[in-house]
Amino acid sequence: MELKSYLKTQKTNIDGFLRDYLSPLDIPPRLKEAMQYSLGAGGKRLRPVLVLAAHDAVGGKSRAAVAVGAAIEMIHTYSLIHDDLPAMDNDDFRRGKPTCHRVFGEAMAILAGDGLLTQAFEILSDPSHMEEVPAEVCVRVVGEVARGAGSTGMVGGQVLDMISEGSDIDAAALQNMHLRKTGALIRASVAAGALLGGADDEGLEALRGYGTKIGLAFQVADDILDVTRTEEELGKSTSDVARGKRTYPSLYGLEGARAMAETLVTEALKSLKGFDGGATPLREIARYIITRAH
Amino acid sequence: MELKSYLKTQKTNIDGFLRDYLSPLDIPPRLKEAMQYSLGAGGKRLRPVLVLAAHDAVGGKSRAAVAVGAAIEMIHTYSLIHDDLPAMDNDDFRRGKPTCHRVFGEAMAILAGDGLLTQAFEILSDPSHMEEVPAEVCVRVVGEVARGAGSTGMVGGQVLDMISEGSDIDAAALQNMHLRKTGALIRASVAAGALLGGADDEGLEALRGYGTKIGLAFQVADDILDVTRTEEELGKSTSDVARGKRTYPSLYGLEGARAMAETLVTEALKSLKGFDGGATPLREIARYIITRAH
Secondary structure (H helix, E strand, O other): OOHHHHHHHHHHHHHHHHHHHOOOOOOOHHHHHHHHHHHOOOOOOHHHHHHHHHHHHOOOOOOOHHHHHHHHHHHHHHHHHHHHOOOOOOOOEEOOEEOHHHHHOHHHHHHHHHHHHHHHHHHHOOOOOOOOOOHHHHHHHHHHHHHHHOOOOHHHHHHHHHHHOOOOOOHHHHHHHHHHHHHHHHHHHHHHHHHHOOOOHHHHHHHHHHHHHHHHHHHHHHHHHHHHOOHHHHOOOOOOOOOOOOOHHHHHHHHHHHHHHHHHHHHHHHHOOOOOHHHHHHHHHHHHHHHHHO | OOHHHHHHHHHHHHHHHHHHHOOOOOOOHHHHHHHHHHHOOOOOOHHHHHHHHHHHHOOOOOOOHHHHHHHHHHHHHHHHHHHHOOOOOOOOEEOOEEOHHHHHOHHHHHHHHHHHHHHHHHHHOOHHHHOOOOHHHHHHHHHHHHHHHOOOOHHHHHHHHHHHOOOOOOHHHHHHHHHHHHHHHHHHHHHHHHHHHOOOHHHHHHHHHHHHHHHHHHHHHHHHHHHHOOHHHHOOOOOOOOOOOOOHHHHHHHHHHHHHHHHHHHHHHHHOOOOOHHHHHHHHHHHHHHHHHO
């Protein structure tokens, strides 16, 4: 299977949805512009691709998978906008472009984030997008996404990250932080795709396990990239190391972190052992994460 | 009917839910504290009371009404936390207490707001709270609340408010701003209660009409209070007038604004003409809004 062309096709579908979705809505123009600016600022669209790949893994046929993926990407985008704010990480650049608050001002960036987060739940409950999805499944997807994004998940992880900055946290605390900060929404993406695709309880649990492992692997890879790549390559202005944050390489060394990423990916692949060829994209995505780390 | 005792009972139920709900959750302690601080900072609990009263108006018997009301109060509370931020209204006091960011810092206040907004959707999709609610109704409630809170609703209204500050907007623009900023979530509260209670389409439309009118009436009354009460009585440090915002009294004069509030309340009561004694709390709430303005 050609992962590159799979990713490209899925990314095109997601980007198309994200580009067109807000246009017809009666949103104050400057707010819409800010939301679209950040949605359009690129990125790998990892979370929506995971929704689609998990949906494929269980043999799903739902036409709502792109919409659900896009909703989760809106949540991811809101989290980046708020993370970049002066009161938070105070970043001027994101993905090589000026951050939302640098272009639209701080107040508008806060509101654009709030708007994107809320928009996600509008999509997940909108009959025109969730048309053929049973209401029970819609409710479960809303729950998965809300828990992944909320104060026990991503928002909680952001707080742990903020509190730990400059302090000497141990491996367990670092893992707990990442399980929430990036892991929770990644796991929710996989679970949402599985639910949409009609996964049974066993399949759902296996895919949740996969999501947890690649979520961590992804973070370890990110930490490695943060050490090995230059600012220009990363497209952001301040590395986590420069910020005095604990990272996997700082805790385990570069080679130790690479070994850890490999172990996590192996475990993620093990979670998929009960799945057939439909899970090939999920397997390829897991392997791709290691490539990034090397 | 004794509105005071009705309001008191309902407020007690809501406050109890809000006080207990977060405690058992695995939220980082400082974040939980910030969320609880703002949830516990008082307020009339108007929106949850409207959920309960609309639910009563259609003869509802759902045990989920308190949870839904509490979820909407979390959204209202998040909006206050973000509104008060230095980048927004920069308020040091709210309801007579230091604002969230004054106590917990700006970053934590942003995240506490994000957490509360997301928590609302966790509640609305949580089977332990929505147990007996048909999934179709849950999805519709999520949709109502998300649209009311989002970029075409409350967040959009906040942007219009921000953009209009200090500028000479006309009556139509002022109304559009308020229909979104405060009106949309108030209408969503009434609609959510009606849906939970099993309203038919006609009843739902009538109650939406009621919600729109009292939402505006409430804002007009707020504007009047802003002129006629002192800072100490209001419990906040900067009046909208001092901030150079257009208000109903500045546009229509104090007496004109009072007449407007009365007309809106009369229209709200007209929307309820097809309802029996179950709508008494909704009628009393509408009348109470005028009392506030005098």
